[in-house]
Amino acid sequence: MTLPQIRFIDKDKDKAKFFSTLRQRVDNYFKEKKLSKHANGKMVLKTIILLSGYILPFISLLVFQPFFGISILLWIIMGLCLAGIGMSVMHDANHGAYSSSHKTNRWLGHTLNLLGGSVFNWKLQHNLLHHTYTNIVTHDLDIQDKVILRFSPHTRVKWVHRLQTLYAVFFYGITTLYWALLKDFLQFARYKKDGLNKNTSRQNNILLLKMILDKVLYFTVFLFVPIGLFNLPASEIIPGFLTMHFVAGVILTVIFQLAHTVEGTTHPLADETGTIENNWAIHQMNTTVNFSRSNKFISWYVGGLNFQVEHHLFPTICHVHYPEISEIVKKTAEEYGVPYLENITFSEALISHMNTLRRFGKLPDINEVLA
Secondary structure (H helix, E strand, O other): OOOOOOEEOOOOHHHHHHHHHHHHHHHHHHHHHOOOOOOOHHHHHHHHHHHHHHHHHHHHHHHHOOOHHHHHHHHHHHHHHHHHHHHHHHHHHHOOOOOOOHHHHHHHHHHHHHHOOOHHHHHHHHHHHHHHOOOOOOOOHHHOOEOOEOOOOOOOOOHHHHHHHHHHHHHHHOHHHHHHHHHHHHHHHHHHHHOOOOOOHHHHHHHHHHHHHHHHHHHHHHHHHHHHHOOOOHHHHHHHHHHHHHHHHHHHHHHHHHHHOOOOOOOOOOOOOOEEOOOHHHHHHHHOOEEOOOOHHHHHHOOOOOOHHHHHHOOOOOHHHHHHHHHHHHHHHHHOOOOOOEEOOHHHHHHHHHHHHHHHOOOOOHHHHHO
16 A cells, blocks of 8 residues: 655745745855854764763673662663754754765764664654654654554544543653564554555565664663673663663653644645645644744753754754754744744643643544544
8 A cells, every 4th residue: 555645735825935935045044154054063072972971871880880779870861862862863864964974974873773773764754754744644653643642633532542641751751662672663564565665675675684683783782781791680770771761762752742742733634635735834834843942951952853843844954053043934934924833941842742632632533523
């Protein structure tokens, strides 16, 4: 089965000029400032800090074998840095935004392996589906229902969804562990079935073998090496490993949800011809929300993902430039009467997300509405 095509058609010719004008202004900004659109020295330093914060604590666990309390603290630090790598380094690299060098992007993009994930699957889900069809539930897998979590007003409501604000954080916390164990294999099969995976059978066999080997290596390094080679107690390593994943999972999932599953965003559906009557760029403005733009620490740590509007419009620009170009985007949006959605603080964004989860847990499902 091939995933149905969706077309964006804008009948408002004036607003259709929004993105071409914006793109010209952003290009002029980089030309006038004589800046590269890729990483700068600050980004390189951040990469070193985050990778060091992930690798060095693990080495310390093996070499110094601290008591359980210190061990858990080191695993938590690893989880914090793992999330940071995912949001800052891996994310930019796999968008081709980190460097003008394909090799540099490729190597840094594979820091996703530190999470136990597959770059091939991630690019299909994130770069292709999510960025093209943001908040369109039939195509954006990031907002499709997850077990007992509902992220769209266009799916069937279950009674348990009324409680999803209570259990959401737990499921967010197991996201990366599920990714490392099962998600990639399920996605691999799904993308072949949906026609998104264009590889030949031979290429897919090689890809699947690499995926298996990567995961075997991942669990070998983090579980077998400390327990089997360094004789560290499994009763300390396994809880620590799970804690690392829980910390990283909660952070990564919450940060993503604050950009799309919040109040004010739209969840459009294509008509029977597969058409969405909107300009693609304006669709991004309607489905994406910024938060905490003025908070420098959050901007540093989450890799500019609090500037999701800018990221969705210019995914190949390194996130270190988003604070500056956000003013250009906001000003241009105001000129063309296009919404520029944002929550001023992190707490506002988090409350908005929880309110949205609560609302989606009570909305009548689409089948009842159409009946």
